[in-house]
Amino acid sequence: MSSNAQGRTLSWGAVAAAQLRMVALLQRRDFLVFAGIGAVILGLALYGLVEIAKTPPPRPPDALDLFEGLKAAFALVGALWPLGVWRRDSPDQRGYFWSLPVARGPHTLLRVATGWLLLMSACVAAMLVGTVVAQLYAMQLDTVVRFSGWYVPLASATLGYLLISVFAVLVDSPVRWVVWTVVALFGLRVILDATDLEALWRPIESALRSLAIALDGPQPPRIAERYGGWGLHYPLWFAVAALGVIVGAYRHRDAK
Amino acid sequence: MKALPKLIEADRFAIRTTGLAKRYGRAVALRGIDLTVPEGAVYVLVGPNGAGKSTALKILLDLVRADHGDAEVLGMNPRVDGARIRGRVGYVPEAQKWEHEWMSVGQLLDHHARYYPSWDHDYAALLSSRLELDRKRPYGKLSKGQARRVQIVMALAHRPSLLILDEPTDGLDPVAREATLSTLADHMAEYPTTLLISTHLVHETQRLADHIGVLNNGRLSTQLATAEMDRLLRRYRVEVPEGWAGAPELNGAVLRRAGRGREIQWTVWGEEDAIRADFERAGAVVRDAVRLSLEEAAVTLLTDETAGPQVRFDREGR
Numbered sequence: 001m002s003s004n005a006q007g008r009t010l011s012w013g014a015v016a017a018a019q020l021r022m023v024a025l026l027q028r029r030d031f032l033v034f035a036g037i038g039a040v041i042l043g044l045a046l047y048g049l050v051e052i053a054k055t056p057p058p059r060p061p062d063a064l065d066l067f068e069g070l071k072a073a074f075a076l077v078g079a080l081w082p083l084g085v086w087r088r089d090s091p092d093q094r095g096y097f098w099s100l101p102v103a104r105g106p107h108t109l110l111r112v113a114t115g116w117l118l119l120m121s122a123c124v125a126a127m128l129v130g131t132v133v134a135q136l137y138a139m140q141l142d143t144v145v146r147f148s149g150w151y152v153p154l155a156s157a158t159l160g161y162l163l164i165s166v167f168a169v170l171v172d173s174p175v176r177w178v179v180w181t182v183v184a185l186f187g188l189r190v191i192l193d194a195t196d197l198e199a200l201w202r203p204i205e206s207a208l209r210s211l212a213i214a215l216d217g218p219q220p221p222r223i224a225e226r227y228g229g230w231g232l233h234y235p236l237w238f239a240v241a242a243l244g245v246i247v248g249a250y251r252h253r254d255a256k
Numbered sequence: 257m258k259a260l261p262k263l264i265e266a267d268r269f270a271i272r273t274t275g276l277a278k279r280y281g282r283a284v285a286l287r288g289i290d291l292t293v294p295e296g297a298v299y300v301l302v303g304p305n306g307a308g309k310s311t312a313l314k315i316l317l318d319l320v321r322a323d324h325g326d327a328e329v330l331g332m333n334p335r336v337d338g339a340r341i342r343g344r345v346g347y348v349p350e351a352q353k354w355e356h357e358w359m360s361v362g363q364l365l366d367h368h369a370r371y372y373p374s375w376d377h378d379y380a381a382l383l384s385s386r387l388e389l390d391r392k393r394p395y396g397k398l399s400k401g402q403a404r405r406v407q408i409v410m411a412l413a414h415r416p417s418l419l420i421l422d423e424p425t426d427g428l429d430p431v432a433r434e435a436t437l438s439t440l441a442d443h444m445a446e447y448p449t450t451l452l453i454s455t456h457l458v459h460e461t462q463r464l465a466d467h468i469g470v471l472n473n474g475r476l477s478t479q480l481a482t483a484e485m486d487r488l489l490r491r492y493r494v495e496v497p498e499g500w501a502g503a504p505e506l507n508g509a510v511l512r513r514a515g516r517g518r519e520i521q522w523t524v525w526g527e528e529d530a531i532r533a534d535f536e537r538a539g540a541v542v543r544d545a546v547r548l549s550l551e552e553a554a555v556t557l558l559t560d561e562t563a564g565p566q567v568r569f570d571r572e573g574r
Contacts, residue, residue, distance in 0.1 A: 010343065010373050018370035022356070025363065088358055096355040098319055100371045101343030254280075255319035256351075 012110070015102055019114045023085055027118060030084040034077070034122050038129065045133045052140050060141035066134040067127070067146075070153040074123055075215045078160030082168040083175065085115030092172040095255040108249035112165050116158065123157050152217035155234060159215055162241035169248030211237055259508065260478040260525055260557075264467060266294035269328070270418050270450035271316060276325035278311050285311040287474040288325060293452050293467070298444065299479075300461045301454040302554045303471035309454035310350045312471070313422050316452075317342055330417055343372070346411030346449075350422040352403045353396060361398070361406055362391030365413075372414035380413035387435055401432025408436055412443050421453045425460055433460065440464065459551040468550065470557040478557055486547055489556070492522045493543040494535055503538035506531065512556045523548070523556045 089097060097111075098104055127150070134145045167174035185204065192201045209227060213219055214237040218230045271293035278286040285308045293299040303309050314320035316329050318338030327334050329341045355364055365384070369375040384391070387405040395406060404424065411419060424440070425433045437460060444451060444464065455461055469479035489511075495518055509531070512523035524531050532542050548556065 010371060014370055014373075018367060021370075022367055026356075026358065088356070093354075095319065095349065095351065099317065099342060099347060099349070100368075101339050102371065103339045252321055254321065255314060 010101060012106070015107065016110055016114065019107075019111050020117070023111065023114045023118060026087060027084045027115075030081075031122065034126075038126055042129060042133065045137075049133075049136055049140060052137070057141070060143050063144050063146040064134050064138055064141075065146050066130055067150050067153050070127065070130065071156045071215070071217055074126075074153040074157035075160040077123070078119060078157030079164045081115060081119045081157075081161050082112075082165040085111065085118075085165075086168040086174070090172050090174070091169070091253055092256055094253075098255050104252070105246075105250035108169055109246070112162075112169065112245055112249070115165070116161055119157060119161055120154065123154055127153065149217060156215050156217065159234065159237055159241065162238065162245060166241055166244030166248060169245055170251070214238075260511075261480045261484070262476070262478060263290060264292045264294060264479055264481065266292070266297075268295040269293060270295045270297070271299075271327075271329050271452060273312075273315075273327040274325055276312065276315060276322050276327060278308075278315065278320065278322050284474050286315075286322070289471065289474070289476040291469060291476060292479065293450060295450055296448060297467045298451045298461075298464045299453070299467040299469060300458065300465040300550070301452065301469045301471055302456065302458050302558070303454070304456055304558065307456075307471045308474040309471055310422050313347075313420050313452070313454055316420060317345060317347060344417045346414065346416035346419045348404070348407045348411045348419075348421040348424050350426070350454075352400050352407070352427070353398070355395065355407070355410075357394075357396030359395050360391065361389055361393050361395050364395050364406065365391070365409065368410045369413070375414045377413075379415070380409055383409045383412060383439065387439060399432075401428045401435075404428060404432060404436060405439075408439055412439070415447050415449075417449065419449050419451045419453075421451070423455055424453065425455070425457060437461075437464075458554040459549070462550040465550060468554065470554065472558055482550065485553055488527065489523070489525055489548055489553055490528055490531065490545040491548055491552075492524055492531065492535065492545045493519065494522055495519050495541045495543055497539050500539060503534050503540065505534040505537070512559055519543070 097107070100107065131145065138145045164174065164178065167177050171177045185208075188204070189201060192198055210233045213223075213227060213230055214233040216230070218224075219227075224230075269292055271291060273289060273291040275288040275290065276286050277288045278284075287308075289308075289312060291301075291312060301309050301312070311320055315322045315327055316334055318334040318341065321335065330344055332341050334341055356367070359367065365380060369377065369380065387409065389402070389405060389409065393402075395403065398406065408424070411421070419440075421440075425436055428436065440451075441464060443449070451464070453461055453464070465482055467479065467481050468485065470477045498518070506522075506524060506526075509524050509526045510522055511525055514521045528545055532545070535542050
């Protein structure tokens with residue numbers, strides 16, 4: 001941590017607070033969009049509630065699995081979130097960020113952590129609202145809300161966030177890199193199919209399946225037995241993504 | 257004949273580099289420079305665009321890493337103590353608006369202040385008012401001059417031990433330029449600080465400078481105290497006889513030559529009495545010898561460098 005001529009030392013707490021304020025300010029618009037989408041969904045949900053009151057379904061479900069439906073949405077939000085955290089601050093524009101009197105690696109990691117904290121705040125807020133709406137539905141339908149696996153949407157959002165954060169801290173144009181990675185995988189698949197070299201695709205397919213399981217949460221026993229469970233794939237991908245972020249954060253790049 | 261000095265002597269240095277070299281791909285930015293900035297000095301690093309000035313300054317802050325050579329800033333190594341150095345340095349980058357453009361001026365200053373425990377909020381407010389900053393305006397929408405003023409406040413308000421300013425007045429209109437330089441001069445008078453300023457607009461820094469370094473094509477051709485330059489660098493108006501054979505004793509000391517015919521102007525480095533004596537011994541008559549302004553001196557030293565080896569007398573004195 002840096003100190004100045006007067007011997008005063010800058011604390012990590014102060015840096016974290018500064019980053020939190022800055023990223024929150026930067027993501028104001030993201031929060032508004034997030035809140036807007038949430039409001040639309042909430043409106044639709046309440047409308048559905050009114051409709052159910054008018055015409056109750058003949059066979060209500062045994063339980064409402066609220067969090068099952070949130071996994072994919074949260075993983076997507078998590079994947080888009082780093083683009084907001086690092087908006088207008090891609091590595092080729094990061095001169096000012098790097099010129100601040102803090103070690104570059106921890107400073108970058110702190111920003112990633114700050115963004116994650118804000119993401120989790122948004123996700124938890126959405127889950128709380130969702131829980132209230134689900135309880136209303138449950139009362140209406142005379143059923144219960146199932147809370148098991150409540151952590152999975154948060155874990156999916158975290159993994160999506162970390163994976164795209166690797167691109168955000170490593171490369172100048174993360175969106176372009178993500179798009180090109182997807183295009184490259186698709187192209188490779190087409191080429192390998194056409195050239196009868198499908199065996200070469202298998203390791204990639206395994207990796208993609210592993211990622212899908214990691215984002216999807218605990219699997220039914222027959223899938224877990226065959227491909228390995230969430231407890232195996234999630235830590236693996238989390239470690240890969242975290243390592244990528246650390247490498248990106250600590251890699252020196254000359255400021256422009 | 258005394259050569260142009262390459263090193264500055266002092267008891268304590270704020271900045272000292274040895275053999276600093278840097279390349280970007282195939283382009284060479286620095287070719288092994290030994291920059292020495294004494295503590296408390298106002299050192300002007302002069303050089304044309306693309307000379308390597310910004311690269312040298314960025315290396316001092318660990319924003320860019322040198323390929324070879326060592327640097328020491330305030331007694332610390334930028335590679336190891338980059339963050340501590342940046343905490344004690346006020347930096348104005350060459351790029352205008354490289355900070356968070358989406359913030360308002362007030363938000364940017366507040367954000368910056370949080371990184372500097374010694375940030376003096378009263379002083380920042382005073383500077384902001386003196387430079388007529390509007391805290392509510394979006395930083396990204398400011399003119400170059402206004403953005404530069406914000407950067408000056410950011411560099412000065414934590415009262416750093418060392419100021420590193422990279423082309424601070426480049427691209428500014430005369431009013432903004434004057435405001436920037438006056439603020440800087442006032443700050444220097446109030447808070448003694450070492451100042452390293454890079455520029456290709458040398459005349460603007462004449463009133464501040466006490467040391468000068470000439471960087472051209474990645475090489476630091478000379479660096480010296482301006483007092484020494486005042487004492488030893490002269491432009492001589494010399495009348496030479498018909499068929500003059502030249503003054504071989506001055507070989508290596510002549511930096512520039514102008515004029516044709518019998519009256520020629522020579523810019524020469526050395527003790528004036530000795531130079532006059534050399535000219536007169538060779539049969540020439542020195543009409544006058546004048547000191548050069550900082551800008552004239554810089555142009556001379558830069559021209560000398562670009563021309564290759566120092567001008568030499570040939571048998572015809574041309």
